[in-house]
Amino acid sequence: xxxxxxxxxxxxxxxxxxxxxxxxxxxxxxxxxxxxxxxxxxxxxxxxxxxxxxxxxxxxxxxxxxxxxxxxxxxxxxxxxxxxxxxxxxxxxxxxxxxxxxxxxxxxxxxxxxxxxxxxxxxxxxxxxxxxxxxxxxxxxxxxxxxxxxxxxxxxxxxxxxxxxxxxxxxxxxxxxxxxxxxxxxxxxxxxxxxxxxxxxxxxxxxxxxxxxxxxxxxxxxxxxxxxxxxxxxxxxxxxxxxxxxxxxxxxxxxxxxxxxxxxxxxxxxxxxxxx
Amino acid sequence: xxxxxxxxxxxxxxxxxxxxxxxxxxxxxxxxxxxxxxxxxxxxxxxxxxxxxxxxxxxxxxxxxxxxxxxxxxxxxxxxxxxxxxxxxxxxxxxxxxxxxxxxxxxxxxxxxxxxxxxxxxxxxxxxxxxxxxxxxxxxxxxxxxxxxxxxxxxxxxxxxxxxxxxxxxxxxxxxxxxxxxxxxxxxxxxxxxxxxxxxxxxxxxxxxxxxxxxxxxxxxxxxxxxxxxxxxxxxxxxxxxxxxxxxxxxxxxxxxxxxxxxxxxxxxxxxxxxxxxxxxxxxxxxxxxxxxxxxxxxxxxxxxxxxxxxxxxxxxxxxxxxxxxxxxxxxxxxxxxxx
Numbered sequence: 001x002x003x004x005x006x007x008x009x010x011x012x013x014x015x016x017x018x019x020x021x022x023x024x025x026x027x028x029x030x031x032x033x034x035x036x037x038x039x040x041x042x043x044x045x046x047x048x049x050x051x052x053x054x055x056x057x058x059x060x061x062x063x064x065x066x067x068x069x070x071x072x073x074x075x076x077x078x079x080x081x082x083x084x085x086x087x088x089x090x091x092x093x094x095x096x097x098x099x100x101x102x103x104x105x106x107x108x109x110x111x112x113x114x115x116x117x118x119x120x121x122x123x124x125x126x127x128x129x130x131x132x133x134x135x136x137x138x139x140x141x142x143x144x145x146x147x148x149x150x151x152x153x154x155x156x157x158x159x160x161x162x163x164x165x166x167x168x169x170x171x172x173x174x175x176x177x178x179x180x181x182x183x184x185x186x187x188x189x190x191x192x193x194x195x196x197x198x199x200x201x202x203x204x205x206x207x208x209x210x211x212x213x214x215x216x217x218x219x220x221x222x223x224x225x226x227x228x229x230x231x232x233x234x235x236x237x238x239x240x241x242x243x244x245x246x247x248x249x250x251x252x253x254x255x256x257x258x259x260x261x262x263x264x265x266x267x268x269x270x271x272x273x274x275x276x
Numbered sequence: 277x278x279x280x281x282x283x284x285x286x287x288x289x290x291x292x293x294x295x296x297x298x299x300x301x302x303x304x305x306x307x308x309x310x311x312x313x314x315x316x317x318x319x320x321x322x323x324x325x326x327x328x329x330x331x332x333x334x335x336x337x338x339x340x341x342x343x344x345x346x347x348x349x350x351x352x353x354x355x356x357x358x359x360x361x362x363x364x365x366x367x368x369x370x371x372x373x374x375x376x377x378x379x380x381x382x383x384x385x386x387x388x389x390x391x392x393x394x395x396x397x398x399x400x401x402x403x404x405x406x407x408x409x410x411x412x413x414x415x416x417x418x419x420x421x422x423x424x425x426x427x428x429x430x431x432x433x434x435x436x437x438x439x440x441x442x443x444x445x446x447x448x449x450x451x452x453x454x455x456x457x458x459x460x461x462x463x464x465x466x467x468x469x470x471x472x473x474x475x476x477x478x479x480x481x482x483x484x485x486x487x488x489x490x491x492x493x494x495x496x497x498x499x500x501x502x503x504x505x506x507x508x509x510x511x512x513x514x515x516x517x518x519x520x521x522x523x524x525x526x527x528x529x530x531x532x533x534x535x536x537x538x539x540x541x542x543x544x545x546x547x548x549x550x551x552x553x554x555x556x557x558x559x560x561x562x563x564x565x566x567x568x569x570x571x572x573x574x575x576x577x578x579x580x581x582x583x584x585x586x587x588x589x590x591x592x593x594x595x596x597x598x599x600x601x602x603x604x605x606x607x608x609x610x611x612x613x614x615x616x
Contacts, residue, residue: 050476050478051476156565157565184503184566185328185505186543186547186561186562187565188547188548189559189561190561192559193559193561197558211477215550217550251478252477252478254481255477255478255480256477256506257480257484257504257507257509257510258506259505259506259545259548259551260551261510262506262509262529263529263530263533263534267488267510267511268481268484268487268488268510268511269485270510271484271510272481272482272485273481
């Protein structure tokens with residue numbers, strides 16, 4: 001049990017932007033500047049940050065969808081970074097993803113049954129029909145949902161389909177990249193409940209990426225705050241929200257509108273912090 | 277405490293009323309999309325319009341700008357201060373004169389609201405010259421004013437920024453340009469439809485501050501549409517809650533959010549209150565999803581998802597409250613047990 005679910009050491013990723021001149025190569029962007037952290041088994045770990053901070057690059061590296069410039073990613077003690085796709089079979093069955101936009105990540109021409117079964121087909125797992133029915137039930141969709149197409153579902157239901165697909169190969173780790181950002185408030189609560197229930201029931205390790213601090217606070221036990229390609233602060237959720245140390249974390253927390261503060265009389269000017 | 281919240285408004289409502297919407301009803305094809313929407317906004321007042329997707333928020337805002345599709349059947353009335361005629365049924369030529377001058381709009385997606393082939397300074401100047409009338413079409417003055425406006429909305433190096441194309445600016449900067457365009461002619465009503473939904477939190481904070489400051493500097497009325505309750509609580513003084521094309525509850529923000537009466541408002545607040553729920557615990561939810569247009573139940577629109585619904589909910593609940601800006605329409609309101 002001592003091996004962490006995910007271990008990231010000094011991870012760096014540089015991209016070269018498209019060239020703008022004939023003579024010079026394109027400028028280099030450092031998306032990740034030496035990120036290190038560990039996620040324990042069964043932990044609910046949050047990654048918070050704004051657009052361009054490197055969240056998505058980090059997710060791609062964790063899922064083995066991209067190679068780091070330097071540094072190492074280990075999932076359940078096995079190195080992921082630097083391996084070709086052919087040797088990543090173990091990762092595909094132990095780590096699965098849920099994306100923000102369910103419509104963009106579900107093939108519109110496939111029936112839900114086939115979408116959910118696809119990871120099972122890819123990994124040559126048996127008893128697909130029974131497993132799909134079981135998964136659809138677990139995410140709160142009826143078995144008849146399997147015969148329909150993604151466009152026949154609402155946003156929240158589509159996200160349930162994505163979750164069912166992610167759980168198909170019985171992974172031990174779930175990476176969720178802004179899974180509720182595109183959803184309405186009442187549906188968001190339903191999907192968050194579903195994720196926390198499944199993570200609890202199946203004993204999953206959850207890595208939850210979001211720009212929404214209140215959602216991360218609700219879901220996660222530990223949080224890493226990212227800014228400009230670096231993790232600027234890591235700690236227990238309660239501690240970070242109660243007593244943020246890094247100036248960026250403080251700014252982020254102040255900028256998030258809160259119902260409680262607003263009713264107590266805080267206005268838009270109070271979100272900005274330093275008066276300009 | 278915000279200084280802006282402490283402003284006092286004149287008591288005489290008849291002179292300070294900017295927008296008066298009475299019994300607005302919109303039908304499109306066989307769908308009845310807005311039912312008897314009635315509300316008003318006074319000068320300097322900031323009113324929020326909340327509800328989930330498909331509740332009729334955006335349709336209401338489009339109706340205010342006369343931007344509904346041609347085949348929509350609209351009845352009721354929309355009166356705007358300084359405009360002699362009703363906006364409902366007005367000719368396109370009259371509406372075009374009003375848009376951007378008396379009422380302006382900030383949309384959610386700044387990239388689609390801006391013209392990608394035009395420098396942003398020219399886009400701000402355009403809205404000034406279009407409404408300046410025959411005598412006032414001084415291009416150079418309009419351009420200078422555009423730079424001034426870009427400066428007011430906090431773009432760094434406004435002179436340079438005016439020569440930039442939209443794709444050269446960040447999302448937050450683009451939204452600032454859209455706000456500059458909207459405020460260019462000092463409109464009496466600013467309508468913002470989810471203006472910060474696509475932005476990061478720290479950028480959102482600055483754009484919200486900018487909108488509130490811009491509106492109060494002009495003593496304009498603000499209608500702020502969003503699904504984010506905490507944003508409404510931060511920006512607005514009054515709130516209208518929409519569901520199924522109807523205003524189901526209205527009142528001062530502190531009143532409605534502290535003591536919601538309509539069961540939909542109550543459910544919405546509970547589902548979004550992540551601060552109170554135990555970490556990792558279950559959140560209160562509203563069962564089901566928002567029905568699609570035309571499939572809302574008759575009687576109370578919310579009864580298909582309401583845990584308190586009874587037989588009486590099959591009849592339409594009457595508006596309970598002193599006026600359309602203050603009250604709710606629910607047969608089994610929350611907090612009734614205390615009130616008696």
